[in-house]
Amino acid sequence: MGNASAMRNLKASNFTYEKFGVPTITDILKELEKPGHDPRPEFKTATFA
Numbered sequence: 001m002g003n004a005s006a007m008r009n010l011k012a013s014n015f016t017y018e019k020f021g022v023p024t025i026t027d028i029l030k031e032l033e034k035p036g037h038d039p040r041p042e043f044k045t046a047t048f049a
Helices: 004-009 020-033
Strands: none
Touching: 004 020
16 A cells, blocks of 8 residues: 555454454455555456457
8 A cells, every 4th residue: 555554553343344354354454564565466468369
């Protein structure tokens, strides 16, 4: 996100619902704090013949 202090002020409980609980959201927020780190694999675009 680019603003670590803003990330630390977010409460995981504000983003939970029946599919995602506090532990999952906490893990996601911790990963987003890492600068330049995108946990998604490289995206390959479709090519047409």
